[in-house]
Every structure is written in C-alpha cells, then in structure tokens.
Amino acid sequence: MIEVGISQLALIGVVALVVIGPERLPRVARTVGALLGKAQRYVADVKAEVNRTIELEELKRMKETVEKTAREVESQVSATASDFERDWAEVTAGLGGTSSSDSLADSSSIGSPVYPQYRRPKKxxxxxxxxxxxxxxxxxxxxxxxxxxxxxxxxYRPKIPPR
Known part of the structure; x- marks a missing residue:
C-alpha cells in the first residue's frame, strides 16, 4: 500500500491550494472525498463477495461430508435390518404351521373390542x-x-336543520 505521512499530506494540500485556487478547493476536496468513499465501498463489497464465495465452498464441502456419512449410516442400518429380518424369520419359522399374517389377523379379531363409529353431534x-x-x-x-x-x-351525529 501507499504510505502517506502528515508532512506529505500537507505538501499535497499546499500544492492543491496553489494549483486549484482557494475558490474551487472545497468543491474539489468534496469530490475527491466522495470518490474515495465510493472506492472504499467497492473494495469492501468485493471483499464481502469473496468471503461469501469462500464460505459457500466450505458449506458445500461440509454438505458433501454429511451426505457421505449419512449414506454410510443408511447402508449400515439396512445391513443390520436385513440381518435382523433373516434372524427373525429363522426364529419364527419353527413356531407353528400358520404364517405370520394369518396369526395377526386371527389375534386381532378375537381379543380386540369393537368400537362404534364416530358420529358428529347434531348441533x-x-x-x-x-x-x-x-x-x-x-x-x-x-x-x-x-x-x-x-x-x-x-x-349518531346530531341533525342540523338547513337554513
């Protein structure tokens, strides 16, 4: 960056006063200040955009790692579930001659109470x-x-008789 000290700023001010003149110097100083402010805002916007881009890339990487971990967990759960279902089928195979769906249908009709269907009150x-x-x-x-x-x-406004 350009380093400008106080003595150098004073020299620039004196030269500007001589070259531009005392009448137009305030207007030129305001214009230069406005341009510098715009330049600083532009630089800040560019920095913010770069930071947002970097954060977006980090979030994408994090998303990919989370999705990868989720797929791994899902595969482990499905493998465990298939092992459980196979073991369950082996255990329940020797219990009786009826299939599991027939036994569920018989047990639900025998011991469960029958509730009346809901009707809206007539109001x-x-x-x-x-x-x-x-x-x-x-x-x-x-x-x-x-x-x-x-x-x-x-x-409720009082009526005023016409004159």
Missing amino acids: NFRLKRQAVPQWYKARAGVRTRALSGAARVAR
Whole structure:
C-alpha cells in the first residue's frame, strides 16, 4: 500500500491550494472525498463477495461430508435390518404351521373390542342464535352488527336543520 505521512499530506494540500485556487478547493476536496468513499465501498463489497464465495465452498464441502456419512449410516442400518429380518424369520419359522399374517389377523379379531363409529353431534348453532326474536334484540339494544368508528359518528351525529 501507499504510505502517506502528515508532512506529505500537507505538501499535497499546499500544492492543491496553489494549483486549484482557494475558490474551487472545497468543491474539489468534496469530490475527491466522495470518490474515495465510493472506492472504499467497492473494495469492501468485493471483499464481502469473496468471503461469501469462500464460505459457500466450505458449506458445500461440509454438505458433501454429511451426505457421505449419512449414506454410510443408511447402508449400515439396512445391513443390520436385513440381518435382523433373516434372524427373525429363522426364529419364527419353527413356531407353528400358520404364517405370520394369518396369526395377526386371527389375534386381532378375537381379543380386540369393537368400537362404534364416530358420529358428529347434531348441533345447529345458527338455529340457537336465531332462537331469540329479532324484534326483542332490537328493543333490548343487543348489537347484531358491528359499526366502525366513522360509521357510528355518521349515524349518531346530531341533525342540523338547513337554513
């Protein structure tokens, strides 16, 4: 990087004052400052993009290792399950002449209780709501519809007779 000290900055300032002049120097300084700010923001954006790319590559590598491990675990589980099923078939083969599906069907029909099918209760909430007559609700002051604040003001505003 370029290293600029205080004495070098002062020399650049004096030369700029002489060359540009005192009238245009503030405007030029603002423009240079704005350009430097844009350049710094651009460099920061590029650095952030590079960091995001590096992190994305790391995440992809991590994803691949996790997927590889998951495949290994899945293969081990399936091998263990097939061994278990084979052992289970050997053990249950000598128990009786019936197959396992027949014994399950027989045991479920013999000892299990039969529950009635669910039926929804016959309630009609609309009928309940209309049980009180509309004329009684109006006379008793029961609100059946909600009014907004503006509608309420418009409805209950005192009538001004025309002049």
